[in-house]
Amino acid sequence: MKFLDCWTCFVAIIQARRSGAPPIHGIGRWSLPAMAYHRPKACKAARRGRIRRIMGRRPIDHETFSPLMRDVAKLADVATSTVSRALANPGRVNEKTRCRIIAAVEQLGYVPNAAARNLRVGTSDIVMAVLSQPAVANDASQIIPEVLQSVASTLADSGFNLVIASRGRSAATEKHIPDLAIGGIVRGAIVLGSTELPSYGRRSLAGAGIPIVSLLEDRSAAGIPSVVANDREAMREAVLHLIGLGHRSFFYIAGPAGNYHEIERFAGLAEAVSATGLSDRAIIRHEGARSFQNGFQTGIEAARVYLALKRRPTAAVSCWDDAAIAFMGTVRSQRVAVPGGLSVIGFDGAPVGAFCQPPLTTLQQPTASLGAKAAEILLALLDRDAAEPPVKTVLPCRHLLRASTAAPKGGARKASKRP
Amino acid sequence: MKFLDCWTCFVAIIQARRSGAPPIHGIGRWSLPAMAYHRPKACKAARRGRIRRIMGRRPIDHETFSPLMRDVAKLADVATSTVSRALANPGRVNEKTRCRIIAAVEQLGYVPNAAARNLRVGTSDIVMAVLSQPAVANDASQIIPEVLQSVASTLADSGFNLVIASRGRSAATEKHIPDLAIGGIVRGAIVLGSTELPSYGRRSLAGAGIPIVSLLEDRSAAGIPSVVANDREAMREAVLHLIGLGHRSFFYIAGPAGNYHEIERFAGLAEAVSATGLSDRAIIRHEGARSFQNGFQTGIEAARVYLALKRRPTAAVSCWDDAAIAFMGTVRSQRVAVPGGLSVIGFDGAPVGAFCQPPLTTLQQPTASLGAKAAEILLALLDRDAAEPPVKTVLPCRHLLRASTAAPKGGARKASKRP
DNA sequence: CTGTTAGCGCCTTCAA
């Protein structure tokens, strides 16, 4: 018999009551392992005479019926509090009792009701990831999903779950985010990429009193622990390498104005240029990107601008790979030799870069470690026993030196060679 | 004054008690809008003499202190149930009362405690997305993040949240997934891509009694509503188009063996070939991919195999874009003209395809609609009033006809031209 | 239309 219909349940409940068994908890006459008794909820409803209601409900499916802690307690012949203890602090329960309880848990397939637990202890084990507007697809585009994946895995290993809060199309969605935090659903938050912290009216994420970690963007100045890649240093080193090869003029394809990565990466370029004693005018800046998405479009436009230049720089530095790839493709189709006439370098480490013609030199973001580190820091913030985590963690990008960069044809002027 | 320290609170609590105010709820003498009373939790603790405990706790921060429904009720001078009703069924409350309540809610910045609500009503508004092993990065690689994004947005518009359950590295993570479902945390699940439904011991996702929607893979045979792209038809049409151009032999770059998309897409190719009366031998199948990840590697290997063929097919059909791109790049570097000597077609619609040399003809998956549709169906399943959703929803891919396909140079034999 | 009341399932304190 797979289903116990509700009428059977009700009859049994009534019988149990007539025979003087305690009416609410533990009907007492039922075979517990068969889960052949209804929940007290229904008992009570029945007692109140709302019989039709119960009968009208779906029959109880043995497959999906989930036992309660008191079922376990009854089967193991202990009190619920003992079961609770056995599961939470196994050390404080008699070994033999504990074994009985564990056996009962296994037999019934008991899983604690998380909602009740959350209510009781006042916290949850859910962590929120806040993504910026066109979310997964925007911002540092390719890498967001990988980072997210890494965050989710790390959290899962510690028993936490990750909910994705995309910043919404509508104000309602926007309101959602602080509400999640304030409503006690969420225990901590990881904010990805360049967004203002969500707020709605007088509720704000920052004011929700939950730990926040910033990922990919440095918010350590605001006191928010941040995990970032070393965008600036990586770019500086890469450009210094180009300068070492003999390049003296640069075409920079800028990302969306005001974006954190754009600012940092350009700063890296500028620092390298000025550190070598070159004038600012060694850099020609191409603006126009509105987002990191559609980088290919930006790359094509940049190529058009580049091709129209009277004195073309010998190196193109792109804020992100997509633009670099499209740029490179376009200028090559106009008979610009890469890397002979023009070196190109991107940023992000998109896998496709290795399969361009020529393979694209780029700076690979440490996606997995970024995500894992941010998750670890959040976990540390949630664990009151853990040490205070660092307010700023910088992880290095990897310089993937490929065939799109070389010494300029015109002649590598003598310059201190850099490794 | 920004902080109210706990001592102040405690004193006030005691005073309130001495003056005969009800000791538990609603201290009564406090200025509510100032939130200058502690929660009953603390009152009780104080009453029980655990004074030191309270004092030892963090002071109450006005910024993060969240008021309860009874605070709102008190401020609006109604009962909590009325507040509850006003927020849930506004129609069943007097207009004037409702306004007072709303005002109080605004004034206090009240946000309902979701954990308590979940416990009480027995459900939550969280939906789970189950991803296959290397999750976001694997499977139909590029498109998973976009699909997920679309799912999340659609759910958010209906007030649902999305938690990401990556299938774990460890058994513990695996166990996690059914537990989430059974533990009442999750109200429904969307399973993405090709995975077995998670299970652990006698707990399984399928047996958790929550609605499940399958996305990207057709599980309608198992009674699970599925949302899929028309992989097979799209591929068939595309190949028929190639045949219409005059191609008679095909090199197929297969995806991971046994994968749903691989099977469907190859079937589409085979159907088109046999429908035109060509022999099976018109297809040369290149196997070897272990996952969709590292498609570039697969493409390169496939190219090597292709180049070694004595009689080279005039068209290459790839199961996914990455492999097609790497394949095309490699054969071109060996002086194979594309599309002159060889037409290449991919699958997925990766944006980078438009910027290859030559731009790659491909079949674009309707990522946004796939995600949105799956979310809608899940929402319908969760809404008992909604109509039974279709068990299988097929969304069409878009044929992006670009420069990598053309009539074979050898001569387009007469064939019924297809549009 | 509104107030009273009784739990949702679990954890935790207190007493035995």
Next chain:
DNA sequence: TTGAAGGCGCTAACAG
């Protein structure tokens, strides 16, 4: 070491 009891914040049935 164990059991009994009470309440976390909210909702919904029921009675005015």
